[in-house]
Amino acid sequence: MEHLEAFASWTRKSCFNEVSRRHAAWGLAVISLVGSLVKEQWPLPDSYFNNKKNVLNVYFVKVSWGWTFLCLLPFIALTSYVATRSLGTVFRRLGALLVGSMIWFTCTKFFILIENATGTCYNSSALLDIRPGFTDKRSCISSGGFWDGFDISGHSFLLPYCTLMILEEAAVAHFVRFEKSWQKHLINFLTLSLAFLIFVWIFMFFCTSIYFHDFSQKLLGTSFGILGWYVTYKQWYLMPYSPGLPLRSANKEGKRGYNK
Structure with a gap:
């Protein structure tokens, strides 16, 4: 348990610090821009990570909000x-988790709406023969067709949003004193779990940037993710009628549970 405590402490200092929170949004924007430039100008050869069936994509990215919610709830x-x-x-x-769920659900539905509204059903990816009578992607694909529409990148939206939300919420562990051993063990485990998720989210966001979608689809997706974080944690959560911000410093009023 001592090694777990030391590793969790190092993780809090290196990952969940003020510098990471302040510059993460810019860093994610740069990843999206540079990755998109690489994809457009210097396409990379196929690899394990541009296969949509890779382990990280199937078991983590496709349910990234679920993993983020599951770890942040007890934390x-x-x-x-x-x-x-x-x-x-x-x-x-x-x-904050309810708000995050609403943002995830609303943006996802909006992206689907845009793709359906701008798309056409074809017989194949060659986009030569149109299949008439189809107005949405699901029915087109279920009939064996290929849907071509403006597909805003859901990964480019959700992975930055989850990353920024975790960084905001996890920083509180610096300022709370856990008096019981089970609390310390649980928070250490959750800290390491959240750090692992951030690593996966950023890595797979990078893979999305260099392998999938076109520039505008990724730019819009990333913008929605960063905007969702900014509107909540930098604007709305500063107001009285909101979930409020996580604790940012040791309590100066002497309330129980804070470092003094």
Whole structure:
């Protein structure tokens, strides 16, 4: 357990720090731009990671919001309760996950709507023979056709959004003192789990940038992800009627559970 504690402590200092939070959005934008430039100008040969059936894509990226939600739920609940001993604060802060779910659902549905509205059903990817009578991607593909529409990159949206949200929420562990051993062990495990997710999200975001979609589809997807984070954590969560921001410093009022 000592090694786990040391590794988790190092992870908090190296990954979930102020510098990471301040510059992550710019870093993700650069990854998207540079990766898209590489794809357009210097296409890379096929690899394991541009196969959509690779392990990280199938078991992690395709359910990336589920993994993010699953790890952040106990993390937010535990840190909020230990810091304030207030169930009201816990439920308020968990509201950030509800907001995140609404952003994920709304943007995903919007992307599908755009792809259906701009698409046409063809017999094959050669885009030569149109299949009349199909107005959405699902029915076209289920009939054996190929749908060609403006496909805003869902991965370029969700992976940056999940990354930025984790960085905002996980930084609180610097400022909360866990008095019970089970709390320390659980928070260490969750810290390492969140760090692993960030590594996977950023790596697969990079793979998306260099292998999939065109420039405008990735740019729009990334913009939606960063905008979702900015509107919530940099604007709305500063206001009274919101889930509120995670704790940013040791409590100066002497409330229980903070470092002093």
